[in-house]
Amino acid sequence: MQGIYVTSNGTVYTNSNWDEGGRATSIFQNGTITSADANGGGGQAIVVSGSTIYESNSSGVTNNPPCAAGGCGIQLLNASTLAALSTTISGDSAVSSTGSAAIYGLAIGNGNLYAAINDQNKVDVISLSSNSVTATWNITAPGLIAVDSSGGVWISHKTNTALPNVNGIVNDEWGDFGTAVIDHYNSSGTHINSITLPDSGEVRALWIDSNNNLYAGDENTDQNIKIYNNILSSPTLSGTFGTQGGVYTSSTPGVVAPGRFRFITGIGTDSSGNIYVSDDDYGHGVLLSSYTSSGSLNWQVQGLEFVSLGAVDPNSETDFYDPYHHFHLNYSDQNSNIGTYYSDTFDPYQYTTDVRATGNPNIAEVQYIQGSRFLLLSDQAGGYLQINRFQSGSEITVPCAALDYGAFQNQYLDFSVQPTNGEFIWTDANGDGIIQSSEIAQPTSAAALAPAGQLEHRDGNDFWMDTNGNLWQVNYYSPDEGSIHIREYLFQGFNSHGCPQYNFNNLNIYTNSTDFPQISGVSQVVYRPGDSEKGTIYIAGGAPSAGAFDQITRVDNWSSGNRTPTWTNNIVWNPGTASGSTLINPVSFSIAGNYIFVDYNAVHYVLVYSTVDGSYVGEIDAGSDVGGDSNIGNDDMWLSTTAFERSNGQYVITKEEDYQAKNLLYVWTPAGTESQTATPALSPGGGTYTSSQSVTISDSTTGAIIYYTTNGTAPTTSSTKYTGSISVTSTETVQAIATASGYSTSNVGNATYTISSCSPAAITPYIWTSAGGWQQITSISVASGTAVDLGPQPTSGGSWSWTGPGGFTSTSREIDSIPLSAGTNTFVATYTNSCGANSTETFTITVTGSEGPYGGTAAAIPGTVQASNYDTGGSGVAYNQTTSGGQTGYRTDNSGAVEADSGDNNSPANGYDLGWTGSGQWYKYTVNVATAGTYTVSFSVASPSGQTDGFHMQNSSGTNLSGNVNVPNTGSWYTWQTVTASVTLPAGTQTLELAEDNSGWNLEYMTFASNSSGTEVSLNSAFNITGIYSNGTTFSSSGGLDDGGAAYSSNLLGTSLTYSGIVYAFGTANQNNAVQGTGAPVVTLTSGSYSTLNFLGTASSGNQASQLFTVTYTDGTTTNFTQSMSDWFTPQSYSGETTAVACSYRNLSNGTEDSRTFNLYHYSFALNSAKTVKSLTLPNNSDISVAAVTLK
Template sequence: MKRFMLKTKKVIAFLLVLTIAAALVLPVIPASSAGTLNYTTSWLANTFPGTEPVPNYGGGGYKIHVQNNMFTLYVTPDGRCYTNSNWDENSGESLIYKDGTVIGAIDVGSGSGGHSITGDGTYIYAGRNTGFSKFNWNGGFPIDDKVYMSGKWIAGMAAANGKLFISNETDGKVVVYDTASMTQVTSWSVSRPRAIAVDKDGNVWVIQGATDSILDQCHILDTKYTPKVLCYKQDGTKLSKEITNIVNPQAIAVDNDGNLLIAENGPRLQILKYDTSCNQIGTFGQEGGIYSGVKGEVAPLKFYGITGVGVDANNNIYVACDGFAKAGSDLAKYSPGGEQLWRLYGLSFVDTADADLTTDCTDVYSADEHYVMDYSKPAGQEWQYKGYIHDFFTYPNDPRRFTSLQCTFVRHFNGKTFLYYSDMYGSYMIWYRLDPNSEIAIPAGMCVNGWDNNTTWPPNRPADGYWLWTDKNGNGNFEASEYQKGPADYLYDTNWDIDASGGLWKVNRTVSGAIRYFPCNGLDSNGCPKYDYASSRVFDSPAPITDPRRIHYVPDEDSLYVGGFEQGFNDAGILGNLVIKYDNWLNGTPRESARFNLIWDYKNGDGRFIASMDICGDYLFAGECKAWGPNPGENAMIHVYNRYTGALVGTMTPGPEVNNYSGWLDVPYAIHAVKRLNGEYLIFAEEDEVGKILMYRWTPDGTPQPTSTPAPTPTPSSGTKSIPGKIQAEDYNSMSGIQTEDCNDTGGGLNVGWVDTGDWMDYSVNVQSSGTYNLKFRVASPNSNTKIDLRKSDGTVLKTVTVPNTGDWQAWQDVTTTVNLSSGTQTLRIYANTDGWNLNWFEFTTSSSATPTPTPTPSPTPSSSTNLAKNKTAVASSEEDSTNTAAKAVDGNSVTRWSSQYSDPQWIYVDLGQTYSINRVK
């Protein structure tokens, strides 16, 4: 609900009475006192909440979670899985898993892990950022705190028969150590040595990589070199056996039968099984991996970015995937027959999430993943990993391959859903369209405010660093003709917003020309949003803000929220000390209508400050980077403000479901808020400390009311349409049974289809004049004599039309008729008299018999009167003293009153509990 508010410019004192009649509707907003929010905390993107300490390890604060990335995997006969990676925010670069949980940690040092790990039944050997160290079997700190081969990049390791075989990528050698003395025994040259394994005959198999460095590989097809799997004796003698018919091999292991298991990260995305004579004798996993069947749809045996494989003594197979371009950890155990026994996910690092409102927030997206939510389930169990939304094989210049995208914005306009992304610094905005036949997000556009011209990507870009790219031909690639060179806006510290209508906003930390607005000029024939510099508008920073940092535009209200400082401040990571709401931003004279005074206690890089914000429903949500609580500096408080008044409503911090714990909210878009149809707010928050995304669930008025499960096809909820006028079929207010699909008719967009007899769509309309209207339906059907009814909301049939056989589901024709309509706001229903037709749009035009309806004169006196405000909750801008409080304005007593202090503006608002028609305030 919105607010009921009164303002004045001098001290006011009055008794408030509200009387009801059929007249003006004024929405109301509930009042809340700060600090009393009733919410729960949940999470997604990690199997574990990160609340319990890692067992069998006494060093540091390691929490049970699935680490940020897995670059390698070593599996023991009893099913232990040892992993390694270069970074984990919780210092879990190298964790030990067994039976679907974390059982220990290898302390390679924060940020000092690597791409290799192995063991010999007594000790574990793990690569560091350079060199390697020796550890006890159960993990812990390095033995003797030693690093061997320091300065050398270790790309693979295997241990057997008292020897340790090491791929020294730096020097292009395989080095052999004696594990008892930890001294070098021998070495031999191998160009680009990577993962390594020792078979049952004692021969050493070495993957020879396709790129100069394992860091360049990105786990996708790269043809700079032809990769091979080479075979050597333990003294370095090269054997004639080698495997060459494999694309981009990434990992290798030996099974219990002595066969080689090799992870292929080319188009096959499978585990390939070879005997030691180099004959391929089998595969494991679906051919095509994640891109088999429905592209991107997550399912058992659909691998992607395989980084490790191994077997236990019972021939169970373990597969580690890290996605492409380090998308996150995915570790699974399969039976010998391919049944998935357990699977663990760690899919988030500095990631935010956002939800698709057209599916009532059932579909949630992050930079790399699509989740489907079931909000009836307990905390941490609401999410299901539905789709991996990359396809670098089809779109090799996808920005996610070359940039780091963390901040997600989901927007639905012009009948389609789009994903917008920025990085943790607000360096650019990149957007994607969704493939309706898969889970893949296709690159559609990019806008930058300065680009490093020393990089080779993206191709064909303008020489200067200011440009806009839109995918005009729909192939997801960067063509020279698709760029627009832009003006040299202020280069540094840019931030972005994408509004609900698709408008793109950019803010720079300056006064002159601080804000640039790109209106969305519709969609092109491929369904990509159209932007250009020619139609963009530039604004100065509005007074009193001289250092603007964040913006958020609300199209329905023409309101722009600007966050920043009145006086400049050096630290670019801070949102500012205030946010101001300016009304009439695009279509009038902007004026300040609300001010939000943010917490700001900055002390030389420490202290408390806000770094992110979002606006949703009746509230502004502000994410505090660091907040003091049970874990000082690690509590990530979210402040909730009434977005109409600037008043603080309350705060949220991580709840007991996640052990009251979170990392910092220190990226510009660390939080996103959405509102479900049942009134529940979901606030998604970055939580990189233990690799997950927090989700706060808050209903201001109490318990959410149950809602039905959304239909698979997005269900737009549009406002009232005007007649005469054209109405897009997909812009219904409610429906039963239908679905939407991409439309090949002129203008593209969506059409309604999959219609069965009895299905319907309701449209809220405002008929300007009573009379006869020409009515045109834009239809397609391969069937004959199908029928569409236009009905009133009570079922009265206004007109029935017959849809001809147009020849195909996308062969469009017009069907015309006339219909008599009464003036006023009403609901019209499109009803499937029979099935078997598609509808793109329908249009009402005037005929000579349409007669304007005179505007009625409101009755000056209501027929009945009720004091709606009596004893309701009232909140005011100020109170003169403890006697004349806001509550006295609604106590029903004609003697008592509320008086404000002398300040400007002054207001009082009342929570009526629901929406009423208001006739009189006295």
């Protein structure tokens, strides 16, 4: 969107120099497009007068659609219908002699149309009455034009600064467009004065409103709009609109928000004072926005995708990246746009040699190398790959490395800094994200470089990264390497700035004749290390036409030298017909889970095949919600689809769609993989009520839609959709079901509500003590040991029920010598009268006396102490609480500090937290410390704003043990994080005091962990395989860790390993020294109470998801832990998994070494520290192994 014009009523007219759908000219009203497709036009500027549109149509025959009859120049259109009028202003005086897009500015005033013709250094003055040129002003490099109410003409200037290059062309997409100067001329062309933008500004958009305020869009680093008043006499900068620095300046650079512009191309205003802004750049996408004069967003239209393809972050299924943008996905909103534009990942001002400033990458994927995340950028033809690293605290990604086979189409260089004689590899050696010539490497063989005068290295393309970090390149030909083959660039580790390293000396070359003779030619290759023990390669080939394929072959154990295909499948070729098209063919594929997704060009659908045997699964087509097949363009890229498997078994398939500026996201659920939606919950619960009830229905499944009935019939998806609370005014049963995308329908949730006119009876409270007899009161304070009776009235005519501390219940009216403990004791009496109505009364008895541990037993350390389990003894003895608000009934012996935890309530929380904090308040805890020493205390805290010096822990003498503890901003009162402090404690029973120094935070629990290195568990009786051998040892080819003749090296592991402060002991080399999961073996644990169980282990023969481990305690109870485990060769960075040691080789059964990286992983499970452990049961899976276990 290169130019816009806004009428007084807020109608926005736009012009574009290219539109794949042929809608270069568009009309918007209130954020809705009102114009039709295929309307012609195409250029840089547009202006409207009455019922006529004047637009530059100066891009020559490259327009889409091409210029109208009569030639290029200035096209006249009907402002309502966009019908082309018979008049076209063309000829040498109004069109570029070079055929380029040279008419950059149009404006109307004084009965004339002013046209800025940049490459001819002139402005033509064209009479509106005759549509002929009446004057020509000689203006150097004119750019944009605006006319004020007095007839003054304001003209900016466009520069054409070329980037330095040799024998090639570099698209300077982010180079200078405008200078800082706007010149002011009278209606005769005489210069009056000038405006110069501050801060080295560059004018890219220009507008004058009805009040003679001039708006200049600054495309330089300010990225805002400069507003000038008094322009008829003495122009003065009166203000700006938009955030200075645009999207590139904020607390998190790159995050989008109203007013954060990123390349302003058009400005306009209407009679209501609204401001309209377009921002756009080559490849970066279009935004058209309407703001109030105060900066509030009225509406925004987005067109962010054109010849582009994005992908889901493989470790975060709600994050989606294209080459320039980051989106958040909401899968519950699949009937509209499931992606929310969150940020830009490109900063052209900080990283000036980023390929996105010159080469317009079209394809983005996210890949992880050893846990580090990278954004991969490739172009339409696959001729280069740029690797960007992510950085903390910013959405902007940093260029880190690049590979390029040479100039695109033998003429365009991709990068602003690159050699001109063929392929190269760049690695960011100094970490600044900017390419320097000294950081570029080329092949040492002269024959590998392109011949003199030829910029491109012949026919190399399609760079792709596997999960090991290795890069694959196909369709490659060079003079010294022969015909079609595949290259594998081996990952050489990271440099000091976290950039992956590659070179021309460490690569594998696979040839057609030797390695994949079963398939002719190569179109695409995908290598999946985890699909077989030694990795699996999928090759698409055959050559029905250029850039396509009709076969896919799978070869397992590729890295071990196997070349025998597991299967080869003929992919459906020319499966349908498309009018006027011969491009009905598969063009690319992607793999996720057990499926291959093959994308087709003109027929626009995706065919699905099985990775297991290559068999056909089904077809995915575009639905009516995206306009159907007729609203989809052809695929224009070497990679036109990506795929991702969600945690719920769904698949997300992304497909390029340039015709209407979007990516298509298909969400597919294979049959039989759905989880069930949670059962809806109704509140309040069913029962007898004396008045109408407002019933709410909720469901814990994200994105669930609820349907309900109130007439006793079973609910279906045709029943009433739940949108808010239901009023129940008479006796009825409410039933509800829920559905969610990717889940099967829930079970029925139901509740019956009986609405009765029966009124509850009043309760008269009485409390008896030996000192005061019966008193008509509800609360009393007594000394320890005092006998207390409760005897409310009436004495007859109904029934009673009681609840009280420690699970106390009774059905008597009068209860004698009630059980009391120190502190506050709360009893609740319920009286049900003869007609069934309930009434309640609460009695509070406070027992004063000495302090004691909650529940009568001191809390064990090491272990977890719940914040809500402070000592008993009452106010001033066990606690001091002066603020109130959160009382739940869990602890009734204070004024209301304990509240129900409505947040994540993660283990080992007990469902309550200590809130309503304040300076000077304190709580005491009686604890029993097992061993004297230093302990790390993890405090689970929550705060919406954070608090410096929130609290500290002290002993009974008042000594500050922990130092002052700062509470971070966790995001809300119930979003929990842990902060730690160290305390040194003597052994034995003692009292610790939590002293509150400031308010503004909640505390959930405190976990005390010994700073020791842990208790190593002897596995000698459990060892059942030999998984560790010393170097040079030969053993059975069916033995080792993987039952396939491979094992860890004891020379690398040693006899013990310390990881994260925990010591692990390995078994003796060359004998049974690992526990394999076959038969679900049971490991006897060292008896004791511990906070965590920690072990070193791995999977083999592929990644093993969702493995179940069970810890059994001496009291017979168990705790289950589910953990996914990576294959030792293919780390997946699963949640709860870290790499304890990366071995540079493994030992093979023939006594040799396999010199690749094999990993041993660390896992840790939280235990119930109040119990004594007995044993650990492993999953019944021969493909998982444990090498060492330590308790802590």
